[in-house]
Amino acid sequence: MLDDVQTRETLLEVTNIEVIYNHVILVLKGVSLSVPKGGITALLGGNGAGKTTTLKAISNLLRAERGEVTKGTITYRGNPIAELDPATLVKTGVIQVMEGRHVFEHLTVEENLMTGAYTRRDGGAAIRKSMDLVYEYFPRLRERRKSQAGYTSGGEQQMVAIGRALMSNPETVLLDEPSMGLAPQLVEEIFTIVKDLNQREGVSFLVAEQNTNVALRYADYGYILESGRVVMDGRADDLRENPDVKEFYLGVSEEGRKSFRDVRSYRRRKRWLA
Amino acid sequence: MSDTVLYGIEAALNGLMTGVMYSLVALGFVLIFKASGVFNYAQGVMALFSALTLVGIQEGQVPFAHLINAIFGTNVQNFGWEVPALLAIILTIGVMILFAWLVERFLLKHLINQEPVILFMATIGLAYFMEGFGDLMWGSDIKTIDMSMPMLGLPEGLPQGGSFMIEDATASWGGDGFYGFFIDRLDITAAIIAIILVITLTVFSQYSKTGRALRAVADDHQAALSVGISLRTIWVIVWSLAGVVALVAGVMWGAKSGVQFSLSLITLKALPVLMLGGFTSIPGAIIGGVIIGVGEKVFEYIVSASWFGDAMGFTMNATENWFAYVLALIFLVFRPQGLFGDKIIERV
Numbered sequence: 001m002l003d004d005v006q007t008r009e010t011l012l013e014v015t016n017i018e019v020i021y022n023h024v025i026l027v028l029k030g031v032s033l034s035v036p037k038g039g040i041t042a043l044l045g046g047n048g049a050g051k052t053t054t055l056k057a058i059s060n061l062l063r064a065e066r067g068e069v070t071k072g073t074i075t076y077r078g079n080p081i082a083e084l085d086p087a088t089l090v091k092t093g094v095i096q097v098m099e100g101r102h103v104f105e106h107l108t109v110e111e112n113l114m115t116g117a118y119t120r121r122d123g124g125a126a127i128r129k130s131m132d133l134v135y136e137y138f139p140r141l142r143e144r145r146k147s148q149a150g151y152t153s154g155g156e157q158q159m160v161a162i163g164r165a166l167m168s169n170p171e172t173v174l175l176d177e178p179s180m181g182l183a184p185q186l187v188e189e190i191f192t193i194v195k196d197l198n199q200r201e202g203v204s205f206l207v208a209e210q211n212t213n214v215a216l217r218y219a220d221y222g223y224i225l226e227s228g229r230v231v232m233d234g235r236a237d238d239l240r241e242n243p244d245v246k247e248f249y250l251g252v253s254e255e256g257r258k259s260f261r262d263v264r265s266y267r268r269r270k271r272w273l274a
Numbered sequence: 275m276s277d278t279v280l281y282g283i284e285a286a287l288n289g290l291m292t293g294v295m296y297s298l299v300a301l302g303f304v305l306i307f308k309a310s311g312v313f314n315y316a317q318g319v320m321a322l323f324s325a326l327t328l329v330g331i332q333e334g335q336v337p338f339a340h341l342i343n344a345i346f347g348t349n350v351q352n353f354g355w356e357v358p359a360l361l362a363i364i365l366t367i368g369v370m371i372l373f374a375w376l377v378e379r380f381l382l383k384h385l386i387n388q389e390p391v392i393l394f395m396a397t398i399g400l401a402y403f404m405e406g407f408g409d410l411m412w413g414s415d416i417k418t419i420d421m422s423m424p425m426l427g428l429p430e431g432l433p434q435g436g437s438f439m440i441e442d443a444t445a446s447w448g449g450d451g452f453y454g455f456f457i458d459r460l461d462i463t464a465a466i467i468a469i470i471l472v473i474t475l476t477v478f479s480q481y482s483k484t485g486r487a488l489r490a491v492a493d494d495h496q497a498a499l500s501v502g503i504s505l506r507t508i509w510v511i512v513w514s515l516a517g518v519v520a521l522v523a524g525v526m527w528g529a530k531s532g533v534q535f536s537l538s539l540i541t542l543k544a545l546p547v548l549m550l551g552g553f554t555s556i557p558g559a560i561i562g563g564v565i566i567g568v569g570e571k572v573f574e575y576i577v578s579a580s581w582f583g584d585a586m587g588f589t590m591n592a593t594e595n596w597f598a599y600v601l602a603l604i605f606l607v608f609r610p611q612g613l614f615g616d617k618i619i620e621r622v
Contacts, residue, residue: 059500061499061500063386064386064495064499064505065387066387087502087503090501090502091502095500095502096500098497102494103497104490104493104494104497104498105494106492106493107489112490114483114486115486115487115498116501118483118487118501118502118503119502161497164501168502
């Protein structure tokens with residue numbers, strides 16, 4: 001299925017966007033990417049590379065943080081979405097799962113899930129059905145449905161956050177750093193479910209992730225972001241085989257461990273990327 | 275039973291009712307604080323403004339009459355009609371909803387993601403603006419509220435004055451000097467209304483979709499935004515609710531002591547209530563109010579009594595002025611989230 005990624009219909013198209021916080025801090029310096037229908041697209045990069053900002057620019061949560069897109073365009077199914085408020089965007093089918101889970105701590109797990117259906121107008125029966133679907137994918141949440149979300153474990157909170165987003169019946173989910181603060185085994189579990197959702201329910205994902213290794217194993221396509229620019233992109237398989245990605249992001253090198261002097265040479269060598 | 279104890283009980287009962295009044299104001303604070311993290315200093319002024327508006331509409335007063343007369347040299351005062359209380363209440367609720375919308379549109383919208391203290395300052399500004407605006411709109415004279423609602427079986431307005439039933443029933447409990455418990459019927463009405471209000475609000479926030487969204491916003495603005503809850507709509511809703519609660523408080527206090535500008539000072543009495551009950555708990559606001567109301571009356575009764583002076587060698591007066599604040603201070607030290615405030619969730 002990887003081969004038809006390029007030929008698939010494009011859902012989300014980000015073209016050369018620039019984001020400025022507080023009118024002064026330039027965070028994104030021209031990021032372009034596209035998310036095809038039914039794929040998992042990974043947005044990779046280290047701390048402060050601009051992954052979260054890119055996702056928030058798309059979901060329009062930026063404005064609540066005094067950030068704004070000053071250049072470039074963002075379209076969904078060909079329509080510009082930069083001016084829509086998050087609520088309209090959720091109705092259109094794009095929803096973000098924020099970094100660090102952000103569950104509603106004092107609400108129960110089930111109430112958390114119900115808030116995800118806030119924008120839906122298709123009646124209680126349909127919402128119940130979605131709820132059952134979420135419980136099917138995250139059986140653990142069914143067990144804990146009456147617990148206050150603030151008292152559940154980190155992994156469960158991540159599941160609540162993803163499940164809550166699914167309750168909006170989304171076409172595209174922007175998933176920000178799902179692995180944050182989770183044990184490796186849980187990270188695998190979460191990504192397996194994401195892959196499952198993608199293949200069985202046809203939900204498209206744009207996943208921002210620092211954990212390059214895991215993300216590239218589950219994604220179809222990847223973009224690598226460095227200080228506000230896309231420095232490389234390609235099919236996930238190709239990226240995994242790329243010697244630079246291997247060296248700088250996957251920590252695998254043919255010459256063994258690197259010393260600091262080599263890190264400097266890495267910076268020089270990297271210039272072609274920018 | 276000795277008269278001393280009986281008078282103590284009477285003081286407690288009266289305190290209970292005063293406490294309910296405090297609670298009504300505190301309730302408005304809690305609503306707004308929960309949903310937007312804003313400590314709304316203007317809540318007391320909202321009570322005043324809504325009561326002024328209610329009376330103004332009822333009496334067919336021309337808004338801004340002074341201003342109009344001053345500019346055009348006219349002498350308009352009254353439209354010459356009287357609006358029935360029930361209709362006036364509905365119209366006032368409409369005004370409070372409009373007010374909520376204006377606050378969102380011109381104040382909160384521009385202060386998204388600012389420090390709480392900036393929002394707090396904004397509400398102080400709002401409080402003074404509204405006080406002046408209310409004065410300009412409806413005049414500054416003390417008004418009486420007439421709540422006669424024949425349709426609701428209240429042709430005389432809200433019941434007021436001592437309840438003879440209670441007095442007669444309890445007069446025989448004490449000695450010659452005791453004439454039964456004196457309890458203002460208005461206080462009883464206020465208590466009943468407060469209870470109904472709390473139950474309605476609790477049910478609304480627990481079981482309705484909008485209520486759930488309100489609680490979600492209270493927990494995490496960002497996440498609420500991300501699932502498509504419009505903060506601006508929610509804020510209009512909570513400010514409207516707080517406006518309605520303010521109206522109830524305004525009417526009750528107004529019926530008790532006339533609609534006058536000192537009404538806005540009840541804000542300061544609601545503060546210790548909130549510290550006691552917790553800034554985020556609706557039942558907490560009620561119970562906090564009751565504790566403070568009863569506490570200050572009973573404390574005053576005890577420390578100013580002559581038998582207390584005989585035993586301790588001193589008596590104190592006017593303790594009602596500071597009792598609530600001292601109690602609040604004690605709570606701040608030992609239980610900062612209040613009795614019923616949301617527990618600060620810490621996972622280990």
